[in-house]
Amino acid sequence: MSEIVAVTGVTGDVGGKTLDELRRMGVPVRAVVRRPEQVTALRARGIDARRADLDDAAALTAALDGVVRFFLVTPVSPQQAEQGAVGVRAAQRAGVRRIVHLSGGDAAEHSPMPWASAAWHTDRSVRDSGLAWTILHPSSFMTNVIPSAPAIRRGWFPHTAGRGVIGWIDTEDIARSAARVLTSDGHDGTEPVLTGPDLLDARGVAAALAAGLGRPLRALHLPSRVYAGVLRLSGVPAWQAEGLRQQFGRVVRHGLDGVDVMSDDVLRITGAAPRGLADWARAHRDDLLG
Numbered sequence: 001m002s003e004i005v006a007v008t009g010v011t012g013d014v015g016g017k018t019l020d021e022l023r024r025m026g027v028p029v030r031a032v033v034r035r036p037e038q039v040t041a042l043r044a045r046g047i048d049a050r051r052a053d054l055d056d057a058a059a060l061t062a063a064l065d066g067v068v069r070f071f072l073v074t075p076v077s078p079q080q081a082e083q084g085a086v087g088v089r090a091a092q093r094a095g096v097r098r099i100v101h102l103s104g105g106d107a108a109e110h111s112p113m114p115w116a117s118a119a120w121h122t123d124r125s126v127r128d129s130g131l132a133w134t135i136l137h138p139s140s141f142m143t144n145v146i147p148s149a150p151a152i153r154r155g156w157f158p159h160t161a162g163r164g165v166i167g168w169i170d171t172e173d174i175a176r177s178a179a180r181v182l183t184s185d186g187h188d189g190t191e192p193v194l195t196g197p198d199l200l201d202a203r204g205v206a207a208a209l210a211a212g213l214g215r216p217l218r219a220l221h222l223p224s225r226v227y228a229g230v231l232r233l234s235g236v237p238a239w240q241a242e243g244l245r246q247q248f249g250r251v252v253r254h255g256l257d258g259v260d261v262m263s264d265d266v267l268r269i270t271g272a273a274p275r276g277l278a279d280w281a282r283a284h285r286d287d288l289l290g
Contacts, residue, residue, distance in 0.1 A: 005182050006030040006064055006096075008054065008087065009073030011038060013143055014102060017175035018071060018182075023047070027183055032063045054083035057090050064094035069182050073102045074122065076115045078239060084122030088129050098132040098188070100181055102174075105139040105167075105193060108257040112246035114239065116257065134187045138174045138194040139167040139259070140252075142280045145209070147234065149288045156220040157209060159202040160227035160245065164252035165260050167195030168205070173266050173274040180269050192265040196274045199262055205277065212281025213288060224249030 005022055009015030010031040022029045031042050031049045042049035050063035054074060064070060072087045074080050084101075091099050107119035126133045145168075151158050177194055181187045200208060202219040210217040222230065228245035232238065252259050266274040281288060 002028060003068035004028045004030055004048075004066055005069045005071065006032055006067040007071040007073065008032045009075060009102075010042070012073065012075065013141065013171045014138075014174050014178070015071070015073040017171055018073075018178045019047070021175050021179040022182065025179060025183060027179075030063075030067060032060065054086055055079065057086045057093070060086060060090035061093045064090055064096055067094060067096050069098045069100070070096045071100050071102070071178060071182055072122070072126075074118070076240070078114065080115055080118035081121045084118060085125050088122070088125040091131060092129055096131060098134075098182075099126055099129065100134045100136065100178060100187075101126045102178065103135050103137050103191075105137045105195070105261065106247070106251055106257040106259045107137065111257060112250060113243040115243065116247075116251075132188040134181050134189075135191040136174070136178060136181065136194060137191055137258075139169045139196065139261075141174075142168050142170050142196070142277060145205070145281075146284070146287050149290070151220070152209065152213075152217060152288050153290065155215075155217055157202060157206040157217055158220045158222055158227065158230065159205070160222050160224045160249040160253070161202050162221065162253040163201050164248070164255055165199040165201045165204070166252060167199050167260075167262050168277050169194055169196040169266070170275045170280050173270070176270045176272070177266050187269075192269060193258075193261055193263040194266050194274075195261070195263045197276050199260060200277065208277035209281045209288070212278035213285060 010019045039049045052059040052063035074083045103119040106116045109120045111117045206217045206219040224245045228241045231241040
C-alpha cells in the first residue's frame, strides 16, 4: 500500500500502538504531534512526523497534505469535542479521502461522561463529512486497570460498578483492528464494536487478574463519591474524576449506552481473537505488581 496514512494521538496508547502496527505492515505513515521535541524524536526513528495542534485547523490541514487515510484520535480533555470537529474539518480541507475515528463503546449525546459525549459529537461530524468513514467503538481499555496497581498489590480491585459488566479490551487489539480498517477496503460506513472475549463484572475482573498474576485478589466495591475521592487523591483532575464516577457508578452499573455489548468484530476484522484479561495481566505483571 503506497497511500499515506496519518495518525494523531501517537504519544498515547492506541495511537502509538496503531502507528507501530502500520509500520510493521510496511505502510507509509505520518505522525501528527503537538510539540517540536516529539517531531524530532519520531524523525530520529525514521518516521514522517509533522507538528500540528488539534486546536489549530490551519496547521492540521497543512500536516495532512498528501494524506489519503486519516486515523483521528483525540485526547480526553475538556476540549475533546472541539478538537474532533477541527480534525474532521482539516481532513476535508486537505483532501483526505477516508477518515477513521476512534470513538467509544459508550458514546452518547447526553452521556454524563464528557469524553463519551465528545465522541458522539465527533461521530456525527464524521458521518456528515462527505468523506469515506469508519467509526470504531472500543470497550473499556484493559490498561485502565493499571492505575489500580497500588490496591492490586494489596490484594484488592477497587471499583464502583456494582454488578455491571464490560467487555474489557486490550489496546493492542484495538490497534490491530484500526490498522486493518485503515489499510483495507470494505469498512466504509461501518461502526465496528471492539470488545475483548468476555463480559466481566468487577468480581470477574478480580478473578481474571488473580489468574493472570497468580495471587489472590478480591473486588472491593466503593460508594461512587468515595471512588471519585480516591481518584482525586491519586492526582486525577476533578472533572475527570467526576466523569469516571459517572462512568462506573452509573453507566456501567446500570448497563447504559451499550457498555454491556459483546462483539466478534475484532476477530472478523483481524482474523485473530482478542486477548483475555488474564493473559493481559500475565503480560503486564510488572506494571501491576512493580
